Amino acid sequence: MKKENHKTHPGNIVITVIAVILLIVGAVYFIGYLKYTKHYEETNDAQVESYINPVSARAGGYIQRVCFNEHQQVKQGDTLVMLDDREYRAQLESAEAAMDDAHAQLAVLEAGIRSAQTGTQINHDQIKGAQAKYVQQQQDIKRYINLVKEEAATGADLELVQAHYDVAESDYSAAINGLKTNEARIMELKTHYAVLQADIKRKQAALELARLNLSYTIIRAPYPGRLGRKNILEGQQIQPGQPLVSIIDEKEKWIIANYKETQVGGMYVGQPVEIRVDALDDRVFKGRIMAIAGSTGSRFSLLPPDNSTGNFVKIIQRVPVKIEFADEQAANVVPGMNVTVAVKKKS
Incomplete structure (x- = not known):
C-alpha cells in the first residue's frame, strides 16, 4: 500500500501564525500592564x-x-434677562418724593429753631431792659416812701410810683417767662428735629431699597462662563x-x-x-x-x-x-x- 502524504493546509498555517502573534502581543501587553500597575x-x-x-x-x-x-459664552456683568421695571420705577419715584418731603420738613424745622434761638436773644435784651426799669422803680418807690414820711410828697404821688413799679415788675416777669417759653420751644423743636432725622434715615433706607430692587430687574452674569439650556x-x-x-x-x-x-x-x-x-x-x-x-x-x-x-x-x-x-x-x-x-x- 502507498503511504499518503499529509500536507498542511495554507489556511491552517495563517491561523497558527496569527494565534502565535496574538499570544505574543497579549503577553507583551500583559507584561506591560503588570509593569504599569506596579508603578x-x-x-x-x-x-x-x-x-x-x-x-x-x-x-x-x-x-x-x-x-x-x-x-x-458670557463675560461677568453681561446682561442676561431684562424685566418690566415700570412698577419698580414708580416705587423709586415714590421713595424719592417721600425723601424730598422729609428734607423740606427738616429745612422748615431748622428755620424754626433758628427763629426761636433769635427770639431768645431778643428775650435776653428785653429782660435786661425790664430789669433796669424794675430796679429804677424799686429805687423810686423807696424814695417816695421817705418823701411821704417827710410830707414832701403826697399819697397820690406814691400810688402813681407804686403803679409804675407794679408795671415794671410785671414786664420783668413777662420777659423772664418769655425767655423760658422760647427755650422750651427750642427744646421741643430739637426733639422733633431728632425724630425727623430718624425718619429721614428710614426713608433713605427705603429709597436705597427701591433703587436696589430696580437694579434687580436687569439680571447679569455673576462671573465669566458658559450658559446652559434656555x-x-x-x-x-x-x-x-x-x-x-x-x-x-x-x-x-x-x-x-x-x-x-x-x-x-x-x-x-x-x-x-x-x-x-x-x-x-x-x-x-x-x-x-x-x-x-x-x-x-x-x-x-x-x-x-x-x-x-x-x-x-x-x-x-x-x-x-x-x-x-x-x-x-x-x-x-x-x-x-x-x-x-x-x-x-x-x-
Whole structure:
C-alpha cells in the first residue's frame, strides 16, 4: 500500500501564525500592564467636575427681554434677562418724593429753631431792659416812701410810683417767662428735629431699597462662563428666587476620581497624577491631588448601607479623590467628561 502524504493546509498555517502573534502581543501587553500597575494606581471611574450654578431672579415680574442663547459664552456683568421695571420705577419715584418731603420738613424745622434761638436773644435784651426799669422803680418807690414820711410828697404821688413799679415788675416777669417759653420751644423743636432725622434715615433706607430692587430687574452674569439650556421666554412671569439659567464656571475645573479602597493607601495631597480624557485620546494632562475624602462614597449617599441586617456581601468600596489640573491646557475639557486617572506610586 502507498503511504499518503499529509500536507498542511495554507489556511491552517495563517491561523497558527496569527494565534502565535496574538499570544505574543497579549503577553507583551500583559507584561506591560503588570509593569504599569506596579508603578501606577489607575481608575477610569472618574469625571470632570465644575461649578454649575443657577442664575436666579432677585425680583419678580414679567420678562421683557431675554438677551442670551443656549450654551453662549458670557463675560461677568453681561446682561442676561431684562424685566418690566415700570412698577419698580414708580416705587423709586415714590421713595424719592417721600425723601424730598422729609428734607423740606427738616429745612422748615431748622428755620424754626433758628427763629426761636433769635427770639431768645431778643428775650435776653428785653429782660435786661425790664430789669433796669424794675430796679429804677424799686429805687423810686423807696424814695417816695421817705418823701411821704417827710410830707414832701403826697399819697397820690406814691400810688402813681407804686403803679409804675407794679408795671415794671410785671414786664420783668413777662420777659423772664418769655425767655423760658422760647427755650422750651427750642427744646421741643430739637426733639422733633431728632425724630425727623430718624425718619429721614428710614426713608433713605427705603429709597436705597427701591433703587436696589430696580437694579434687580436687569439680571447679569455673576462671573465669566458658559450658559446652559434656555428655559425662559419673553412675557413669562417669574418670581423672586426662581432659577432662570445655569452658568458653568469654565475657569475652575477638577476631577473626582473614585479609587478602590485598596488603592488609596499610599496617596497624599499634592501627589502628581496623569489624566487621560476619553474624548481626547492623544492628550495627557498633568494634575495633582487636592483632597482625599474622609470616608467612602457610599457613606455620603442618601441611604448608606446597613450591614447589621445580616445580609452582608463584601464589596470593595470607592473613595472619592479630588484632583486639579496642573496646567491651563484643559480648555477643551467639558464638565461631565469621562477620564482615566493614574497616580504614580511612591517609590
